């Protein structure tokens with residue numbers, strides 16, 4: 001798969017390196033060509049990629065990707081999407097962004113904004129875990145592969161996102177439609193707050209067997 005990444009920061013580096021190592025063609029992009037090129041070179045070296053990771057500007061990455069990953073800071077979204085341009089229309093867009101902690105107040109949804117500004121098929125994913133988790137090969141905790149919820153409306157875009165989740169060694173979980181992306185964004189803000197307070201956010205939920213009958217008797 002050709003993956004264009006809007007962003008050349010930590011998330012672009014972590015996810016893109018894994019995908020390049022899994023055999024995908026990856027292009028990162030940022031505002032500074034030198035910084036993006038250096039990022040791409042580092043990713044190529046670490047991924048031992050068959051094909052070098054490329055660097056371009058936002059429009060080039062948007063045009064390059066069969067799937068485009070949005071991995072920029074929230075404050076940069078409008079300018080980045082404007083620069084990426086019409087190539088995003090109708091494409092699968094994987095949105096990993098969060099509202100910065102502790103600014104989250106429920107009024108801003110990056111996923112909704114990306115959908116409105118790009119016309120792409122947005123799938124919210126990868127926003128619940130710290131960047132270092134996405135560098136793990138694979139992310140497995142207590143013997144269990146990490147599950148990654150996906151929220152989006154377009155079946156083909158969701159299937160592409162599911163493939164990229166599987167390529168990390170993780171398990172895709174259908175999180176429902178794009179209207180539920182705001183819940184993933186709120187969940188990120190909530191658990192980041194717990195982690196900052198030193199609490200183990202993983203411990204707040206019971207296993208499935210203790211989650212109630214859910215109409216099954």
Ligand SMILES: NC(=O)c1ccc[n+]([C@@H]2O[C@H](COP(=O)([O-])OP(=O)(O)OC[C@H]3O[C@@H](n4cnc5c(N)ncnc54)[C@H](OP(=O)(O)O)[C@@H]3O)[C@@H](O)[C@H]2O)c1
Nearest residue numbers: 007008009010011030031032071072073076097098130131
């Ligand atoms: N870090 C995490 O643990 C983590 C985990 C889950 C989700 N996320 C989300 O993923 C997204 C990317 O995070 P990251 O850790 O990769 O961030 P980062 O390392 O700071 O990189 C930010 C990227 O955004 C680009 N950008 C474009 N416009 C910008 C602007 N106005 N201000 C600042 N940066 C701008 C930067 O471009 P240049 O290359 O030109 O500087 C850079 O490529 C964020 O929305 C974040 O909330 C992060």
